[in-house]
Structure formats: C-alpha cells, structure tokens
Amino acid sequence: MRKKVIAGNWKMNMKPLQAEEYMREFIELIKNAQSEVIICAPYIDLERLVEITKKTNIKIGAQNMHWEETGAYTGEVSGSMLKSIGVEYVIIGHSERRQYFAETDETVNKKVKAALNNELKPIVCVGETLEQKEKGITNQVITNQTKLALEGLTQEQVENIIIAYEPIWAIGTGKTATSEDANNCIISIREEISKIYGQNIASRVIIQYGGSVKASNAQELFTTSDIDGALVGGASLKPEEFEKIVNYDK
Numbered sequence: 001m002r003k004k005v006i007a008g009n010w011k012m013n014m015k016p017l018q019a020e021e022y023m024r025e026f027i028e029l030i031k032n033a034q035s036e037v038i039i040c041a042p043y044i045d046l047e048r049l050v051e052i053t054k055k056t057n058i059k060i061g062a063q064n065m066h067w068e069e070t071g072a073y074t075g076e077v078s079g080s081m082l083k084s085i086g087v088e089y090v091i092i093g094h095s096e097r098r099q100y101f102a103e104t105d106e107t108v109n110k111k112v113k114a115a116l117n118n119e120l121k122p123i124v125c126v127g128e129t130l131e132q133k134e135k136g137i138t139n140q141v142i143t144n145q146t147k148l149a150l151e152g153l154t155q156e157q158v159e160n161i162i163i164a165y166e167p168i169w170a171i172g173t174g175k176t177a178t179s180e181d182a183n184n185c186i187i188s189i190r191e192e193i194s195k196i197y198g199q200n201i202a203s204r205v206i207i208q209y210g211g212s213v214k215a216s217n218a219q220e221l222f223t224t225s226d227i228d229g230a231l232v233g234g235a236s237l238k239p240e241e242f243e244k245i246v247n248y249d250k
C-alpha cells in the first residue's frame with residue numbers, strides 16, 4: 001500500500017516571519033496526520049523552516065535547484081547547498097518553470113539526477129496544456145515527459161522520486177480535473193514507469209495530482225485507485241485551509 005504524500009507549494013509567497021508564523025500554527029494542526037506532509041517554500045525561508053520542523057512530522061522542500069554543484073551560475077542554488085541545510089525534497093520541472101524560465105525536459109532530467117545524487121527527493125512535475133488536452137494528446141505528452149525526466153535513472157533511484165501530475169489548465173484556475181480523469185492520467189504515467197522499470201517498481205512510486213486541489217475536492221481525489229496525494233498551491237497558503245486537505249480522512 002502506498003502512503004499519501006501531501007505537499008504544499010508556496011510558490012513566490014511568504015517572507016521568513018510569515019513562514020515562521022504559519023509553521024508554528026500548522027505544526028499543531030496536523031500533528032496527528034496519517035499522510036506524509038511536505039512544505040516547499042522559497043529559498044530564503046528554508047533554513048528557518050527546517051529548524052522549526054525538526055521534531056515534527058513535516059518535511060521541507062525547495063521549489064527548484066541547479067544541476068551543478070558549485071560554480072559561476074549567478075543567482076542559482078545547488079542540490080548540495082539545499083542538502084547542507086537539511087532540506088529533504090525539491091520540486092523539479094514545475095510548469096511555471098517550464099513556461100517562464102525555459103526549463104526543458106533535458107534540464108529536468110539533469111536536475112532530477114543531481115537531486116538524487118545529493119540524497120534529495122525530487123517531486124517531478126508533468127502535465128499538459130489546455131491546447132494539448134483539446135487536441136487529445138494528453139497521455140502522449142505526460143508519458144513522454146515522464147520518460148524523459150527519468151532517463152538514465154536506476155530502479156533504486158526511481159523508487160525515491162515523486163511524480164506530480166499537474167494539468168496546466170487546472171493550476172490556479174479553480175478548474176480541477178475530475179477525479180476519474182486525474183486517476184486515469186496517473187494510471188498512464190504508472191504504466192509508462194512499468195514499461196521501463198517493471199510493474200513492481202511502478203506500483204511503489206508515489207504519483208500526486210496537482211491543480212486547484214482544495215478541502216472540498218481532496219477526499220474524492222485521494223480515494224481513487226492511483227492518486228497518492230497532492231501538490232497544492234493556493235490552498236496551502238493558509239494553515240487552517242491546508243490542514244483540511246492534509247486531514248482529509250478525519
């Protein structure tokens with residue numbers, strides 16, 4: 001049985017003091033949660049959040065990283081830097097990075113490898129645009145993104161990644177994929193992993209859904225056969241709202 005993994009992606013929100021205030025409240029609200037809980041915060045918040053969550057059930061993630069370890073890459077942060085402050089997860093290939101910051105399948109693959117080499121768990125995002133959905137090529141797009149993101153990984157490494165299926169048309173729009181459609185897309189992604197790494201490994205990989213997840217649709221999404229949790233944007237910005245998603249089973 002796969003566990004549920006529920007991650008908040010704060011995106012470009014929350015200054016350090018706001019982050020600290022949020023976290024002190026959130027720790028109390030979710031201390032009995034059954035799911036694994038991750039908060040992916042801006043770089044400037046990470047060290048403080050790692051410190052505050054040390055003896056709790058909350059893990060901390062970054063939202064991006066560079067694939068090189070060190071060097072002349074102004075403005076970038078490496079996986080070994082994240083690891084050095086106790087960060088455990090990192091989102092890679094979010095559609096906003098693909099759309100606005102020239103992230104490609106190739107850079108996603110390099111970052112996934114660099115994250116794993118630094119013992120960080122990547123949360124790899126895949127998802128189709130509205131245009132691709134309307135053309136009927138969703139499955140082709142998301143299975144291809146998955147294949148390219150995982151290229152060259154060992155079986156052992158694949159077990160340490162999380163995939164987040166985030167249809168781009170559902171992000172921040174209030175439009176959620178139906179639980180049936182989201183589940184079917186996730187089944188296709190799992191089948192793609194199975195083709196490369198075998199059924200056994202594929203059945204163990206955590207695959208989340210993301211895109212307008214909120215308290216009112218969390219339970220329906222999470223009780224499908226293959227959706228193993230969520231990557232939550234807007235609804236993760238308020239502790240009392242995110243708590244309802246994390247505690248969807250209470």
Ligand code: 13P
Nearest residue numbers: 009171172211212233234
């Ligand atoms: P929303 O939950 O705000 O739609 O964002 C989803 C997302 O992009 C999470 O990474």
